[in-house]
Amino acid sequence: MNFIRHIVEPTQLLLAWQSSNEEYRSRYIVAELNLIESEVNLRYLINTKDFRKAQTKGFEGYPAFQDFNKIHHNVLDAFMRRLPPRIRGDFSQYMEGFMLKPDTKLTDFALLGYSGAIAVFCPLFLNGWIQIESLMLGLKKSMVSPENPLYISMWKCKSPQPMGPMI
Numbered sequence: 814m815n816f817i818r819h820i821v822e823p824t825q826l827l828l829a830w831q832s833s834n835e836e837y838r839s840r841y842i843v844a845e846l847n848l849i850e851s852e853v854n855l856r857y858l859i860n861t862k863d864f865r866k867a868q869t870k871g872f873e874g875y876p877a878f879q880d881f882n883k884i885h886h887n888v889l890d891a892f893m894r895r896l897p898p899r900i901r902g903d904f905s906q907y908m909e910g911f912m913l914k915p916d917t918k919l920t921d922f923a924l925l926g927y928s929g930a931i932a933v934f935c936p937l938f939l940n941g942w943i944q945i946e947s948l949m950l951g952l953k954k955s956m957v958s959p960e961n962p963l964y965i966s967m968w969k970c971k972s973p974q975p976m977g978p979m980i
Contacts, residue, residue, distance in 0.1 A: 814912075816909075816912050816913060816914045817917075817927070820913075820919065820923065823848070823923060823926045825846065825848070826845065826922070827844075827846075828842070828843055828844040828845065828855075828875075829842050829843070830872050832870045833871075834871065837870040841863040841864065841870070841872065842864075843863060843864050843867050843872060844856060844857045844864075844875075846888065846892070846922075852886060852887055853887065853888055853889040853892075853922060854884050854886050854887075854888065855885040855888045856884050856885075857878075857882075859881050859882070878891075889922065892925055892930060893925070895925075895931075895932045896925070896928060911928050913927060
């Protein structure tokens with residue numbers, strides 16, 4: 814399996830919101846998480862086109878952080894609740910689903926970024942794992958072999974206000 818080899822420790826993650834209404838499936842960047850020393854803060858991007866557009870599509874803020882004009886401090890725990898605990902028996906498969914070696918040392922903040930805060934990992938087993946990312950890059954059949962298998966990761970996250978930090 815091909816894994817991400819160079820791990821970058823982010824200092825900022827962007828939060829994207831997507832309406833649950835089927836008519837509005839675009840994602841809008843509405844906030845940012847900033848890592849300052851050991852504290853993670855959330856700031857809504859209220860002066861951006863994306864934020865205003867998200868509001869017209871139904872964005873009301875994240876339930877734990879309702880005040881748009883305030884910088885919310887020490888928010889990491891609220892976002893980590895979206896992810897499975899590291900002690901879970903299948904956590905190594907969860908990591909592999911994001912092309913991360915199970916023994917990769919990641920901070921919680923980096924894990925949020927690399928996972929997109931996707932809480933559920935539902936693998937599709939078909940003679941091994943198959944990575945959708947590889948298919949999306951136009952991988953040719955000739956590039957797949959027993960020494961270089963093809964992998965697909967599939968997941969679906971349902972939430973009243975779907976979000977996913979992106980790097």
